[in-house]
Amino acid sequence: MRPYNFSAGPAAMPEDVLKEAAAEMLNWHGSGMGVMEMSHRGKEFGQIYAEAEADLRELLAVPSHFKLLFMQGGGLAENAIVPLNLSRGETADFVVTGSWSQKSAQEAARYCTTHEAANTKAGGFTTLVAPSNWQLSAKPAYVHICSNETINGVEFHELPDLKALGCDAPLVIDFSSHVASRPVDWTRVGLAFGGAQKNLGPAGLTLVAVREDLLDRALPICPSAFTYKTVADNQSMFNTPPTYSIYIAGLVFKWLKRQGGIAAMEARNLAKASLLYEAIDNSSLYVNRVDKSCRSRMNVPFYLRDERLNEDFLTGARSRNLLQLKGHKSVGGMRASIYNAIPIEGVQALVDYLRDFEQTRA
Amino acid sequence: MRPYNFSAGPAAMPEDVLKEAAAEMLNWHGSGMGVMEMSHRGKEFGQIYAEAEADLRELLAVPSHFKLLFMQGGGLAENAIVPLNLSRGETADFVVTGSWSQKSAQEAARYCTTHEAANTKAGGFTTLVAPSNWQLSAKPAYVHICSNETINGVEFHELPDLKALGCDAPLVIDFSSHVASRPVDWTRVGLAFGGAQKNLGPAGLTLVAVREDLLDRALPICPSAFTYKTVADNQSMFNTPPTYSIYIAGLVFKWLKRQGGIAAMEARNLAKASLLYEAIDNSSLYVNRVDKSCRSRMNVPFYLRDERLNEDFLTGARSRNLLQLKGHKSVGGMRASIYNAIPIEGVQALVDYLRDFEQTRA
Numbered sequence: 001m002r003p004y005n006f007s008a009g010p011a012a013m014p015e016d017v018l019k020e021a022a023a024e025m026l027n028w029h030g031s032g033m034g035v036m037e038m039s040h041r042g043k044e045f046g047q048i049y050a051e052a053e054a055d056l057r058e059l060l061a062v063p064s065h066f067k068l069l070f071m072q073g074g075g076l077a078e079n080a081i082v083p084l085n086l087s088r089g090e091t092a093d094f095v096v097t098g099s100w101s102q103k104s105a106q107e108a109a110r111y112c113t114t115h116e117a118a119n120t121k122a123g124g125f126t127t128l129v130a131p132s133n134w135q136l137s138a139k140p141a142y143v144h145i146c147s148n149e150t151i152n153g154v155e156f157h158e159l160p161d162l163k164a165l166g167c168d169a170p171l172v173i174d175f176s177s178h179v180a181s182r183p184v185d186w187t188r189v190g191l192a193f194g195g196a197q198k199n200l201g202p203a204g205l206t207l208v209a210v211r212e213d214l215l216d217r218a219l220p221i222c223p224s225a226f227t228y229k230t231v232a233d234n235q236s237m238f239n240t241p242p243t244y245s246i247y248i249a250g251l252v253f254k255w256l257k258r259q260g261g262i263a264a265m266e267a268r269n270l271a272k273a274s275l276l277y278e279a280i281d282n283s284s285l286y287v288n289r290v291d292k293s294c295r296s297r298m299n300v301p302f303y304l305r306d307e308r309l310n311e312d313f314l315t316g317a318r319s320r321n322l323l324q325l326k327g328h329k330s331v332g333g334m335r336a337s338i339y340n341a342i343p344i345e346g347v348q349a350l351v352d353y354l355r356d357f358e359q360t361r362a
Numbered sequence: 363m364r365p366y367n368f369s370a371g372p373a374a375m376p377e378d379v380l381k382e383a384a385a386e387m388l389n390w391h392g393s394g395m396g397v398m399e400m401s402h403r404g405k406e407f408g409q410i411y412a413e414a415e416a417d418l419r420e421l422l423a424v425p426s427h428f429k430l431l432f433m434q435g436g437g438l439a440e441n442a443i444v445p446l447n448l449s450r451g452e453t454a455d456f457v458v459t460g461s462w463s464q465k466s467a468q469e470a471a472r473y474c475t476t477h478e479a480a481n482t483k484a485g486g487f488t489t490l491v492a493p494s495n496w497q498l499s500a501k502p503a504y505v506h507i508c509s510n511e512t513i514n515g516v517e518f519h520e521l522p523d524l525k526a527l528g529c530d531a532p533l534v535i536d537f538s539s540h541v542a543s544r545p546v547d548w549t550r551v552g553l554a555f556g557g558a559q560k561n562l563g564p565a566g567l568t569l570v571a572v573r574e575d576l577l578d579r580a581l582p583i584c585p586s587a588f589t590y591k592t593v594a595d596n597q598s599m600f601n602t603p604p605t606y607s608i609y610i611a612g613l614v615f616k617w618l619k620r621q622g623g624i625a626a627m628e629a630r631n632l633a634k635a636s637l638l639y640e641a642i643d644n645s646s647l648y649v650n651r652v653d654k655s656c657r658s659r660m661n662v663p664f665y666l667r668d669e670r671l672n673e674d675f676l677t678g679a680r681s682r683n684l685l686q687l688k689g690h691k692s693v694g695g696m697r698a699s700i701y702n703a704i705p706i707e708g709v710q711a712l713v714d715y716l717r718d719f720e721q722t723r724a
Contacts, residue, residue, distance in 0.1 A: 003394035007401045010605055018388045018396050025384035026377065032365035032685060034380050036564045036610070039369045039686055072434040072566060073587055076601035080585030107586055197602055202398045204434060204566045204604025221583050223442030224469055225435055239438035240559055242566025242604065243372055248398070323394060324401055 003321035004346035008150055008299060008328070009177065009198035012341040017251045035247040040240050048243075049235070052250030059253055059262055060179075062209055063186050069208040069228060070236040070246050074195040075100065075176045077226070078206060079107035082172055082193065084222035086142050086214060087112035093140040093169070095160075098125040098149030099330060100174060105144070111219065112141065125152040127291040131160035140169045142190060148178035148296050150198070151328045153288070153335070155296035159188040170214055178298045179207065180256060181340060182266040190214055198298070199339045201249030204242050256340065265340050272338050272347045273297040279351040285309075285358040303333035306361075310334075313357055320353050365683035366708035370512055370661060370690070371539065371560035374703040379613040397609040402602055410605075411597070414612030421615055421624055422541075424571055425548050431570040431590060432598040432608050436557040437462065437538045439588070440568060441469035444534055446584035448504050448553065448576060449474035455502040455531070457522075460487040460511030461692060462536060467506070473581065474503065487514040489653040493522035502531045504552060510540035510658050512560070513690045515650070515697070517658035521550040532576055540660045541569065542618060543702060544628040552576055560660070561701045563611030566604050618702065627702050634700050634709045635659040641713040647671075647720040665695035668723075672696075675719055682715050 005012040028035050031044050038045040053068055062068060073081065082104075083092060092112050094105035096119040105114050117134040120127055136143065143162060148155040155178060162171050170190020179194045191210045197203035208228065215229045224230050225239045259265060277295060280286045280302050288295065288302045304310055313334070317325050327333040338347055367374040390397050393406050400407040415430055424430060435443065444466075445454060454474050456467035458481040467476050479496040482489055498505065505524060510517040517540060524533050532552020541556045553572045559565035570590065577591040586592050587601045621627060639657060642648045642664050650657065650664045666672055675696070679687050689695040700709055 002388065005395055005399050007399065007404075009602065010398060010400055010402060012399050013396060015388065018398070022384040022387035025387070026364065026380045032683060033367050034375060036372060036380070037367050037369065037374050038372055040372060040565065041691075042369075042686065072436075072439070072604075074434075074601045077434070077585060077587040080587065084585075110583060110585075195602060197605075202604070202606045203402065203602045204607055221472060223439060223446075223472075225439040225442065239436045240372065240557060240565045242434075242564070242607070243559075244564045244607070245566055245604070321394060324404065329403075 001321075003323050004342060004349055005323045006336040006338065006342070006350070007324035008335060008337040009195070010203045011198050011337055011339050014252065014255045014341045017248065017255050020251055021248060036244045038243065040237055040243050045243055048247050048250055052246055052253060055250065055253035055257060059256055060184055061186070065212050066186065066209050067212060067215065067228070067232040069210065069231045070241050071206040071208055071226070071231060072204060072242055073226070074197070074203070074206055075174055075193065076103065078174070078193045078208070079104045080110065081222070081226045082144070082191065083108040083111040084226065085218045085228045086170070086172065086191065087219070088141050088217055089219060090141045091115050091137050091139070093117045093137050093143040095129070095134060095143070095145045096121065097128055097154050098146060098152035100149055100151065101144065101146040104146065104174060108144070115140065117143065124289065125149065125154060126289045128154060128156065128294040131165055134165070136165065136167050140167070142170045142172045143167065144172045144174070146174040148175065148298055150177040150299050150337075151301070151331060153290050153296040153299045153301040154294050155298070157294065159185050161188055170211065178296070180262060180265065181269050181298055183262055196245065196249055198337070201252050202245040205245035205249060268344065269297045269338070269340070272342065272344055273300070275344070275347050275351055276300050276336060276338065279354050283354065283358055285361065286354060298339055299335060299337050301327055301331060301333060301335045309361060316357055317353060320349065322350055322353055363683075365685050366704060366711055367685045368698040368700065368704070368712070369686035370697060370699040371557070372565045373560050373699055373701050376614065376617045376703045379610065379617050382613055383610060398606045400605065402599055402605050407605055410609050410612055414608055414615060417612065417615035417619060421618055422546055423548070427574050428548065428571050429574060429577065429590070429594040431572065431593045432603050433568040433570055433588070433593060434566060434604055435588070436559070436565070436568055437536055437555065438465065440536070440555045440570070441466045442472065443584070443588045444506070444553065444555065445470040445473040446588065447580045447590045448532070448534065449581070450503050450579055451581060452503045453477050453499050453501070455479045455499050455505040457491070457496060457505070457507045458483065459490055459516050460508060460514035462511055462513065463506065463508040466508065466536060470506070477502065479505065486651065487511065487516060488651045490516060490518065490656045493527055496527070498527065498529050502529070504532045504534045505529065506534045506536070508536040510537065510660055512539040512661050513663070513693060515652050515658040515661045515663040516656050517660070519656065521547050523550055532573065540658070542624060542627065543631050543660055545624055558607065558611055560699070563614050564607040567607035567611060630706065631659045631700070631702070634704065634706050635662070637706070637709050637713055638662050638698060638700065641716050645716065645720055647723065648716060660701055661697060661699050663689055663693060663695060663697045671723060678719055679715060682711065684712055684715055
């Protein structure tokens with residue numbers, strides 16, 4: 001049996017996907033070529049691309065007036081690419097709820113005026129502010145949130161309805177670390193972006209879903225390869241796309257469909273998260289400090305109340321084939337990322353270990 | 363036997379590399395993880411990265427005062443990233459010898475004044491101008507060349523010596539399509555960049571080799587993820603790097619070392635190119651229009667003098683397992699890209715087919 005890998009990203013992949021990729025490595029569907037070796041303009045890769053795009057659109061129920069772009073650079077590059085494309089050099093609003101939205105606001109300040117509509121840093125990024133209490137600027141070019149903070153473990157369980165707040169700006173969501181774990185209410189979204197390396201596929205691929213009316217607002221200094229309209233007009237092939245990563249993501253999409261799609265994944269993810277949070281909450285040794293109303297279903301940071309036990313905990317985990325549980329260096333402690341590819345059995349194995357480790361230290 | 367794949371990129375990979383990658387897909391070196399699943403900050407990927415960097419530095423004999431960066435976005439993104447990092451908004455000179463250097467000059471104009479030191483478009487991009495005849499500007503921030511034009515099949519067999527021309531600007535070379543096919547004279551280079559998808563590995567990985575004194579000249583509008591100093595200071599891990607692509611490139615580097623290194627590859631590439639150009643030159647049906655002094659060893663465009671035979675030619679090639687010979691849409695005709703991963707046997711098979719096809723049509 002393979003170990004359970006709780007890495008925050010790059011992260012565990014479905015075993016079936018890795019097996020398919022290995023089997024097809026030298027010869028994709030009788031073409032005589034591995035996928036890595038195909039021209040991105042040939043009919044073979046054209047089919048791979050078209051299926052990946054269609055499967056993702058179906059899975060996430062992306063409306064037809066959104067373009068799906070397969071780009072490069074990850075979330076950190078998008079922190080610049082989004083304001084380069086959407087800000088018009090005006091004011092953009094940021095709801096700062098953790099490390100990622102904070103970085104997004106900092107980077108955007110190169111290209112526009114940034115305004116913090118809310119900031120929960122004072123509380124250690126353990127909660128959310130209700131949208132009705134956000135201090136939006138008068139006419140933001142867009143409003144940015146990170147809908148799941150990978151490091152801090154804070155998740156928006158409902159996307160804000162900006163229109164209901166009297167704001168007609170597009171909502172930008174960084175959904176890197178929970179894309180495909182739950183449905184998306186596209187009526188509330190203008191643009192969504194995410195690095196693939198958590199729930200979709202390999203690092204080096206970035207997904208952008210952008211409403212068509214927002215495509216053509218880029219600043220003249222935006223590099224062509226990162227101008228959404230240019231990328232969209234060229235079916236993500238203005239520059240050579242990360243072909244192998246798109247292929248692997250396409251295998252993940254087909255795997256997700258076999259699992260029953262996003263609704264089925266959401267039910268599983270709810271069950272997995274409940275199991276783990278309950279085990280933490282019911283223990284005397286472990287603690288998760290995030291408000292229950294906004295705990296992430298994907299990234300579960302937790303601390304040992306006695307931090308001197310951290311190394312023992314990690315060593316013991318590895319001996320049980322529970323890998324990559326160390327927390328992010330900026331916050332310390334532990335973190336279990338329980339993305340789509342982690343089955344409930346993996347979470348159960350972790351919960352069993354949490355209990356056993358606590359008992360031996362009691 | 364696998365077909366021979368003459369794609370210009372993404373392109374043929376060494377069969378041994380694909381086999382290794384397939385064998386390790388689910389479990390890299392007993393780690394219990396596939397490479398795609400590893401945190402880029404873990405010790406396993408740290409080892410993969412360090413070995414890839416060291417092997418590449420050794421293979422290309424990169425001096426210690428150059429940084430090697432593993433980036434994303436390909437050559438087209440670098441067309442913006444280079445001037446964002448090096449131009450200071452001043453004047454940059456471009457030697458336009460084909461489609462790629464032309465695109466580079468066009469994109470740079472977003473960020474600086476561009477000056478064409480030479481342009482061979484009038485001759486159909488089939489020749490080079492001697493550096494002594496370049497019209498360099500008074501004090502360029504840098505001088506850009508594409509040292510091998512993938513589409514037009516024109517190669518600099520010697521890098522220009524700017525100092526000998528009385529110019530102390532750094533030379534920037536786009537070596538995407540001939541990196542690792544021949545040694546590089548680093549004494550003449552300030553910065554070299556290349557997409558990996560021709561001679562190094564999968565699409566989605568971009569190699570940049572930059573002299574340390576050029577690291578810290580970026581414009582304030584340069585995105586952090588593409589600022590060379592930021593990338594260098596973070597060992598290419600400011601943003602999550604394309605980990606799997608770096609791993610595959612690392613396997614290619616080890617394969618290159620087993621082949622005898624770059625000098626051995628150069629000897630093979632010379633032999634391969636000679637074999638193919640001789641066959642073309644000695645035929646009545648095929649023609650390559652590039653001056654013999656600057657023909658590319660990697661990308662060999664050729665035309666059938668009777669273009670009505672094009673489809674028959676390609677169909678016959680496929681039936682002999684000779685794949686992806688169609689020329690770039692912008693120039694038509696045929697193109698055989700004979701990168702490192704194409705063995706001499708592959709070129710011989712192509713030459714045999716050229717002869718047989720011509721005979722049946724005589």
